[in-house]
Amino acid sequence: MSLLAARGARLRYVDHGKEHFAVDGVSLEVQPNEFLGILGPSGSGKSSLLYLLSGLKVPSSGQIEFDGRPLSQMDDTERSRLRLKEFGFVFQQPYLLGYLSALENVRIAEMDADNSAAAVALLNQLGLGEKLHRLPHELSGGERQRVCVARALMGNPKVIFADEPTASLDHRNGVAVVSLLNQLRGEGSLVMVTHDETMLAEADRVVRLVDGKVSD
Template sequence: MKLTNICHTYDGQPILRGIDLQVDPGECIGIIGPSGSGKSTLLQILGLLKRPDVGLIELEGRELLAASEEERRLLRLNEIGFVFQQAHLVPYLTVREQLELVQAESESKQDPLHLLDVLGLSHRLNQLPKHLSGGERQRVAVARALINRPQLLLADEPTASLDFENGRRVMELLVAEARNHGRRVLVITHDERMLDVCDRVLLLQDGQLQPSPRH
């Protein structure tokens, strides 16, 4: 995946100032930066949830920002997995049904039971979100993002509501997905204890991405 000159403003203020980035298959990149620096905006642009003012995003030879709304929807379903800061689960569906709903329109053959077992949720298969802890809901959201084997996986603070053990489990799963299956993974996090598993750590500051001087 290649980003070229991604620029975005909000209320007339520049947020992203010419972002250039190459993400190779099998690579996991951590993105850090102060609050309000545009990290979530960048991920929303990469996830085709928001359009930048200018710039290009290329994935497997395709220019994604030129896609129609229907093409963008299918890309989000089949090729882009997104873990939001909030889980956004469907309140009337069980844990297993959350994953099956996303699978329904896809050709993915990923086994939801295996994913939930890896994330320590196999005993919660038939529970509704209201019966899950915040950390359990977030892990379901991670499984949902992975279920269709996306080429690009975007995670916005995926461990924020997790204790260290479960946060580490999630990060190691994301890294394994990258390295074992050639996915591209970008993770925004404030938890620096999780950054050592990333291949690169980048700092978003003053609208620009640069290597983090501390990692």
């Protein structure tokens, strides 16, 4: 059984009275431990699809299933729990709290745990062992994104969603960040969307998205 599945998922936006399907009938499956790349040009619906798969948005029709269970059968609290405990997120911009150090920004991913050792271990693996106590403005863009990768990996999530995680980085740093995500995800699956095919060299499988639809 697949870990995560979209079944005929659509996401409708209404903009100035005009309706538009950013995701237009997508069916796909993500297997345990798989690196799935989703490739598409700007506006093809990549971010929208990730929002659906991760439960950040509710499909207008069709459904999303995690571990065989439709997200639509879960209430908001259960969906939040899923995002906090089972999912990890990396976004295009490295979102960090400016008043917390690198280490503290990683530790907040698991608020109820004595998780300092795990956070330190991850930051070490990401090459930031010497910079644990720096504030975000004392780190480079690539370093900030690696802090976000560490945070996404805390608690060994079952699925890591990465939305153009390399967009704010130069090519070399971008490749390095994807490679680290891939190496450190353990048993977790990685679903990464990008417009840049060269970032998907390590993907197990690539799905192409055009105008909200999977193309062959």
